[in-house]
Amino acid sequence: MKIAVCIKRVADMESRFRIAPGGKGVDDAGIKFDMGDFDSYAAEVALQVNEKDGKGEIVAISLGPDVVQETLRKALSMGIDRAVHLKCDAVPFDGLAIARVLAAELQGGAYDLILFGKMSLDSSNGVVGAMTAELLGLPCVTAISKLDIAGGRGTARRELEGAAEIVEFPLPAVLTIDEGFARPRYPSLKGIMAAKKKPLEVKAAQLGEQRVTVGAMALPPERAPGRIVGEGVAAVAEVVRLLQTEAKVL
Amino acid sequence: MSNILAFAEARGGTLRKVALETITAARQLADATGGEVHALLVGAPGIGAQSSQLAAHGADVVVVVEHAAFTYNNPEASAALAADRARAGNYRAILFAASATGRDLAPRVAAKLGVGIVSDVTELALTGDTLTATHPMYAGKMLATVGIIGTPAVVTLRPNRFTPVPNERAGRVEAMPPSGDPGASRVVVKELQQGGGAKLDLGDAPVIVAGGRGLKEARNFALVEELAAAFGNAAVGATRAVTDDGWRPHSDQIGQTGRLVSPDLYVAVGISGAIQHLAGMRTSKTIVAINRDKDAPIFKVADYGIVGDVLEVLPVLTAAVREARKGH
Numbered sequence: 074m075k076i077a078v079c080i081k082r083v084a085d086m087e088s089r090f091r092i093a094p095g096g097k098g099v100d101d102a103g104i105k106f107d108m109g110d111f112d113s114y115a116a117e118v119a120l121q122v123n124e125k126d127g128k129g130e131i132v133a134i135s136l137g138p139d140v141v142q143e144t145l146r147k148a149l150s151m152g153i154d155r156a157v158h159l160k161c162d163a164v165p166f167d168g169l170a171i172a173r174v175l176a177a178e179l180q181g182g183a184y185d186l187i188l189f190g191k192m193s194l195d196s197s198n199g200v201v202g203a204m205t206a207e208l209l210g211l212p213c214v215t216a217i218s219k220l221d222i223a224g225g226r227g228t229a230r231r232e233l234e235g236a237a238e239i240v241e242f243p244l245p246a247v248l249t250i251d252e253g254f255a256r257p258r259y260p261s262l263k264g265i266m267a268a269k270k271k272p273l274e275v276k277a278a279q280l281g282e283q284r285v286t287v288g289a290m291a292l293p294p295e296r297a298p299g300r301i302v303g304e305g306v307a308a309v310a311e312v313v314r315l316l317q318t319e320a321k322v323l
Numbered sequence: 324m325s326n327i328l329a330f331a332e333a334r335g336g337t338l339r340k341v342a343l344e345t346i347t348a349a350r351q352l353a354d355a356t357g358g359e360v361h362a363l364l365v366g367a368p369g370i371g372a373q374s375s376q377l378a379a380h381g382a383d384v385v386v387v388v389e390h391a392a393f394t395y396n397n398p399e400a401s402a403a404l405a406a407d408r409a410r411a412g413n414y415r416a417i418l419f420a421a422s423a424t425g426r427d428l429a430p431r432v433a434a435k436l437g438v439g440i441v442s443d444v445t446e447l448a449l450t451g452d453t454l455t456a457t458h459p460m461y462a463g464k465m466l467a468t469v470g471i472i473g474t475p476a477v478v479t480l481r482p483n484r485f486t487p488v489p490n491e492r493a494g495r496v497e498a499m500p501p502s503g504d505p506g507a508s509r510v511v512v513k514e515l516q517q518g519g520g521a522k523l524d525l526g527d528a529p530v531i532v533a534g535g536r537g538l539k540e541a542r543n544f545a546l547v548e549e550l551a552a553a554f555g556n557a558a559v560g561a562t563r564a565v566t567d568d569g570w571r572p573h574s575d576q577i578g579q580t581g582r583l584v585s586p587d588l589y590v591a592v593g594i595s596g597a598i599q600h601l602a603g604m605r606t607s608k609t610i611v612a613i614n615r616d617k618d619a620p621i622f623k624v625a626d627y628g629i630v631g632d633v634l635e636v637l638p639v640l641t642a643a644v645r646e647a648r649k650g651h
């Protein structure tokens with residue numbers, strides 16, 4: 074099958090974030106970046122679908138400044154066949170603006186499957202996949218944790234709060250990937266070497282109007298520092314008393 | 324006019340708690356602008372009976388769409404009719420819950436309308452032309468103030484943040500036909516698997532007891548379930564270490580890549596407190612932690628920590644909680 078995987082380069086969430094000068098974003102200095110967590114699952118799903126099929130092509134697409142090429146190379150080293158860098162100065166917050174650029178690239182690409190992560194953790198928005206699907210007029214299933222493809226149709230599982238849905242859809246389709254699949258593979262040395270020779274095409278992205286913008290970035294209020302009440306079963310009575318009298322939750 | 328359209332989420336023919344949260348948030352916005360709240364209620368024939376609850380929480384109008392093809396979620400048809408209603412109604416904002424269903428529908432609707440969206444919002448305000456929303460980013464480590472220009476602005480609301488407030492309104496029922504044939508959707512939900520039976524969902528529970536690898540074996544989760552039962556209003560959660568090992572289903576996972584929860588009380592049992600776990604629960608009002616390692620990072624966020632062996636402490640804590648709740 075011909076599969077596209079949309080990949081965002083995001084900050085490592087274990088970083089200690091500081092607010093950037095200007096107060097509207099986080100400071101990139103000293104922060105590590107990598108492929109988004111759910112995007113790496115999406116890449117893994119694409120690879121497994123085509124490994125099972127025995128043929129096909131997978132294209133990784135990323136919108137962003139030149140540094141996203143690093144992330145695309147990683148995708149290539151995992152086994153993805155080729156990459157497209159949609160070049161812009163900075164990735165906007167506005168999901169529709171991103172979806173429009175991605176849809177313009179995907180349109181006419183004759184993809185059987187277009188995969189997204191369920192969410193990028195930096196934006197924590199989780200909208201670009203479904204928005205791109207709408208713009209392309211394609212069927213879309215979001216946040217799936219299982220997938221079967223057979224005979225031009227797919228069956229997916231979506232986790233709901235306290236329940237799950239089994240969803241059927243025709244191809245071509247857009248899917249956004251949750252956890253639940255096999256862990257994304259690490260690039261092998263052979264994969265890393267091969268990636269250097271795989272095609273990575275750069276195209277200028279036309280970002281349109283942005284109507285959703287971050288006006289201010291703040292650190293969330295700190296929790297009061299933790300307190301150890303005591304050791305072992307001897308501490309239980311005091312904790313229960315505090316839950317009743319101080320926290321008033323019991 | 325500054326009317327607000329609120330999607331009233333239902334499952335299996337009844338409203339979910341997040342539906343009332345969405346109406347409540349819509350009421351607050353509408354009151355600030357002198358507009359009306361229009362609830363959109365979509366379901367199988369008979370769903371209209373839920374309208375009175377929406378009126379009781381502030382809906383001036385309940386737009387009811389009934390069709391057998393809405394027995395299960397029907398995202399394509401629901402998004403199409405929400406967008407049609409939005410076009411006809413000239414709304415200032417369209418609100419959904421940031422639930423699995425709302426997060427799926429909202430971006431479809433926003434894209435159909437070509438308007439801005441922001442997800443998982445914890446506060447909302449209207450100022451002139453701009454809708455301002457507080458939106459946690461970077462796995463909850465940063466809080467952004469996001470502005471959306473243009474109407475309608477589409478927003479999903481973080482569950483458990485907008486406490487439902489009774490506020491009786493007329494709730495005039497308006498039947499609306501589906502847009503097109505909802506039976507012709509390409510994406511079809513074939514089956515709804517109810518997990519956990521009558522148990523409380525993690526997003527709704529005032530108390531969560533969550534277990535980690537410190538429990539040693541899957542069967543020791545019985546101790547976690549007993550403590551949850553002693554509270555009477557608790558759900559059971561887990562770390563990824565535990566869901567990866569198959570001790571608990573993936574749907575129980577709390578954290579960066581699992582559920583984001585914010586209960587009144589979170590009891591962390593044998594959990595180290597990895598940053599990815601904290602991302603999902605650090606906004607809980609009160610946190611209790613039991614861990615045998617006094618340097619475990621979970622103690623940095625725990626209001627009340629007990630250093631000890633969970634297998635010893637849990638039964639005693641369960642008995643004490645049961646005792647404290649006698650007469651409830």
Ligand SMILES: Cc1cc2nc3c(=O)[nH]c(=O)nc-3n(C[C@H](O)[C@H](O)[C@H](O)COP(=O)(O)OP(=O)(O)OC[C@H]3O[C@@H](n4cnc5c(N)ncnc54)[C@H](O)[C@@H]3O)c2cc1C
Nearest residue numbers: 535536537562563564578579580581593595599615632633
């Ligand atoms: C990209 C990514 C995403 C992730 N997303 C999530 C997520 O969403 N949610 C999540 O939870 N994790 C997530 N993780 C995993 C996370 O990093 C941790 O590995 C995980 O949370 C650890 O689970 P744990 O606390 O159960 O286990 P451990 O870290 O092994 O901790 C077990 C704890 O139990 C204590 N203990 C052991 N025996 C006893 C005893 N007898 N009595 C009392 N205490 C005892 C130990 O002192 C220890 O602190 C993610 C990781 C990555 C890389």
Ligand SMILES: Nc1ncnc2c1ncn2[C@@H]1O[C@H](COP(=O)(O)O)[C@@H](O)[C@H]1O
Nearest residue numbers: 079080136189190192193196199200201
């Ligand atoms: N700049 C980007 N380039 C490529 N894909 C992206 C980009 N931004 C978002 N995506 C995709 O859209 C998904 C959801 O992103 P978001 O709506 O920001 O949470 C991500 O997991 C990616 O698959």
